[in-house]
Amino acid sequence: MDFDFTPEQQAFIAEVEAFLDENDDPEVFDVTRENMAQICDTPKRRAFMKKVAEKGWLGITWPKKYGGQEGSGIYEYLLNEALARRGGPQIGKGVGIIGKTIIAHGPENLRQEFLPLILNAEVEFAVGYSEPNAGSDAASMKLRAERAERDGQTGWLLNGQKTWTTSAHFADWYWLGARTDPNDKHRGITLMLVPLNQEGITIRPIWTMGDERTNEVFIDNVFVPDSYVVGEVNKGFQYISEALDLERFTMFAFSPIKQRLDLLTDYVSTTTRDGVPLKEDPVIRSKMAQLHTQAEVARVLGLRFVHESVKGEEATRAGNRVPPPTVPASEYKLYATEFSRRLADASMDIAGPGSQLRVRTKDAPMEGRAESTYRYTVIDTIGGGASEIQKNIIARRGLGLPKNF
Ligand SMILES: Cc1cc2nc3c(=O)[nH]c(=O)nc-3n(C[C@H](O)[C@H](O)[C@H](O)COP(=O)(O)OP(=O)(O)OC[C@H]3O[C@@H](n4cnc5c(N)ncnc54)[C@H](O)[C@@H]3O)c2cc1C
Incomplete structure (x- = not known):
């Protein structure tokens, strides 16, 4: 069996390495941050990811109709590993988790809104599955979502708490799971996209023994219109399970x-x-x-x-x-x-x-x-x-x- 990369793949690696040499900056690349180096938490790191986006390297595997290249995932892997080797920010949650899930499960309005932002490195996400009593058993999540109406729109009113939400203190949007049916553990969870910078959301730091920050997030009477529900209501746990498979690979280079x-x-x-x-x-x-x-x-x-x-x-x-x-x-x-x-x-x-x-x-x-x-x-x-x-x-x-x- 041949484990070597093809000449095209090796040429891509050389192109990425040359680009990283050109953009070398100790404020962007820091191997001492270990795996947390992957997050885009400073303006300089965000500016660097915009340059990666300008190279057309985000969404390599996405369908062409959503701005992707329908390329092989091996190129995404090579890019991510090259970024990670230098302690740089990586393609992470936007391309790998949120983008791929919205492409697979919709709805179309969220594809139209978020996919261009992800491709252009103009948005950062935090992922909210874990709660104080729902860690390994994520399907036990309780963040309450009740039917509500606001300003003529129908949707869900959220109340509860998440914990261990990495990136919540700088991200723009919260990709979270909420309990929409209290009577069905696995088929009673819905995925939603919620802006983090709004009244009703309180973010507090939790400092890890690895010197990096994660967060607890309190959610009080936050309204989410139906148009910001990902895929189908009550099918969120299925999407979360698939997204976790992507996370387990993409985010541990x-x-x-x-x-x-x-x-x-x-x-x-x-x-x-x-x-x-x-x-x-x-x-x-x-x-x-x-x-x-x-x-x-x-x-x-x-x-x-x-x-x-x-x-x-x-x-x-x-x-x-x-x-x-x-x-x-x-x-x-x-x-x-x-x-x-x-x-x-x-x-x-x-x-x-x-x-x-x-x-x-x-x-x-x-x-x-x-x-x-x-x-x-x-x-x-x-x-x-x-x-x-x-x-x-x-x-x-x-x-x-x-x-x-
Ligand atoms: C630094 C950091 C960042 C994180 N970032 C995020 C994030 O951004 N978003 C998010 O949603 N979550 C995040 N998490 C949460 C993480 O995914 C959970 O902490 C993890 O799933 C474990 O949950 P828990 O801490 O509640 O531990 P528990 O589930 O209480 O587990 C405690 C121990 O029991 C073991 N255990 C539990 N159930 C079983 C079982 N059935 N069989 C055998 N052993 C078992 C576990 O392996 C563990 O050793 C983060 C966690 C950390 C530490």
């Missing part, structure tokens, strides 16, 4: 993990402790060989997801809609994020006490990356669905084992 593995490899290759080069220590050599092998497994699991989604996209274009591949998404997310955590543990062990020095300490091993990634990588094993949930999905949907809860 592999290249930042590889970048840290290269950093550790370089450290081991160049450092001497007590007169003995680390590269001659048999325990460290064995550990490094293990880590490199596991990195290759993570990379190939990612490529397998891409391969499956490209097949699905082609079938969808031919009129036979295929949703994103659930089990490969969970396998990749589980393996890559757990590997990332093992790599952070190994970096602390190998670099010794100095690895506890804070990130950007010039004289610390690996300039302090070990310490910050040790804290940060735990978060990626939770966000997008915790590792145990990925294992449940693989066991039930991949292996056909019975439900255990």
